[in-house]
Amino acid sequence: MSELVDHLAHLTGFRDRDVLDVTLVGAFKDLLQPRSVAIYRLVAEPTGDRWLTRARLCSDDVAATADSAWIELDQLPKMDDFPMRRDCLRTQEVLKTDTAPYMSLFPVSTDREVVGVLEIETDLPMPAEDQRLVNSILRIYRNFQGLLDYSERDTLTGLLNRKTFDETFMKTAVQVPGVPGGDLRRASASGQSYWLGVIDIDHFKHVNDTYGHLIGDEVLLLLSRLMRSSFRFHDRLYRFGGEEFVVLMRCGTDHDASNAFERLRSNAEQYAFPQVGHITVSVGFTEIKSTDTPSACFERADKAVYYAKTHGRNMVCSHADLVARGELEDASKVGDVELF
Numbered sequence: 001m002s003e004l005v006d007h008l009a010h011l012t013g014f015r016d017r018d019v020l021d022v023t024l025v026g027a028f029k030d031l032l033q034p035r036s037v038a039i040y041r042l043v044a045e046p047t048g049d050r051w052l053t054r055a056r057l058c059s060d061d062v063a064a065t066a067d068s069a070w071i072e073l074d075q076l077p078k079m080d081d082f083p084m085r086r087d088c089l090r091t092q093e094v095l096k097t098d099t100a101p102y103m104s105l106f107p108v109s110t111d112r113e114v115v116g117v118l119e120i121e122t123d124l125p126m127p128a129e130d131q132r133l134v135n136s137i138l139r140i141y142r143n144f145q146g147l148l149d150y151s152e153r154d155t156l157t158g159l160l161n162r163k164t165f166d167e168t169f170m171k172t173a174v175q176v177p178g179v180p181g182g183d184l185r186r187a188s189a190s191g192q193s194y195w196l197g198v199i200d201i202d203h204f205k206h207v208n209d210t211y212g213h214l215i216g217d218e219v220l221l222l223l224s225r226l227m228r229s230s231f232r233f234h235d236r237l238y239r240f241g242g243e244e245f246v247v248l249m250r251c252g253t254d255h256d257a258s259n260a261f262e263r264l265r266s267n268a269e270q271y272a273f274p275q276v277g278h279i280t281v282s283v284g285f286t287e288i289k290s291t292d293t294p295s296a297c298f299e300r301a302d303k304a305v306y307y308a309k310t311h312g313r314n315m316v317c318s319h320a321d322l323v324a325r326g327e328l329e330d331a332s333k334v335g336d337v338e339l340f
Helices: 002-011 017-032 083-091 128-152 162-174 182-189 204-211 213-230 254-270 294-310 319-324 331-339
Strands: 036-043 050-058 102-109 114-122 193-201 236-241 244-251 281-287 316-318
Touching: 017 036, 017 050, 017 114, 017 128, 036 083, 083 102, 083 114, 102 128, 114 128, 162 236, 162 244, 162 294, 193 204, 193 213, 193 254, 193 294, 204 213, 213 236, 213 244, 213 254, 244 254, 254 281, 254 316, 281 294, 281 319, 294 316, 294 319, 316 319
Parallel strands: 281 316
Antiparallel strands: 036 050, 036 114, 102 114, 193 244, 193 281, 236 244
């Protein structure tokens, strides 16, 4: 019992979801002594949903393995490649095989949805007592995920909230503790870059004044859903408050980033919002630099979206492009002149 309590204390001692999943599989490895234990998450992709490995441990592993958060989706196995996982997710029931090696699959859920599958491989059929233990720990895991959602996510849209932005920015885009140069260096080596975009709903005050705040909230909620369908599963989506949204993403070039934000702009323009009809959004974006602070990067994207708002709205503007055309000043160069 003391070992179980220790694992639960360890599990709930983290506020990082990646570490939380690694800790969970580590707890099951120690408590059940299985051949392997893993958490798989189903992620959406236009050509079909795919399985992302969140954390996996075999009996002789020292450390858990996982797929990179920025892995290309076409490198992941398709949903139908693992029909038992698929069926566990759909039925939300525990599924087992009846031949060795024995597989036991448990649905992993949050307060909002079923998000993945816990897969445990054992030499012998899992006893009912062990199954109850797994279900109990998964309930604690679900409750803790709910607490994280409450503190990290916007209550209306379910997107990440502003107070999580700085930490996520530094962790995923610039510096990862223990990794020289962080993700930004690895992204550059693979021909990828990180980008930050600011999205602002055009004339949103008019929506609230004309239709009321309840309808305005519905517009915000529906736009957040359009954002989820327009961007990839690993892009970080935030609501900063009011009608302002932020996207942290990775792609190859300024042109690629522009296309991604243009896809959202077009989707928003074409969508028929109940009672309101059609709305538009203005977008400004910038590439993240290795020396950036969250505020400095956001300021560049914000200047680009302000340019869009004052030059016709319903457009996507690149900060670098605006600087190259002489529409905006390069603040870093201005600072260098003042310094020297």
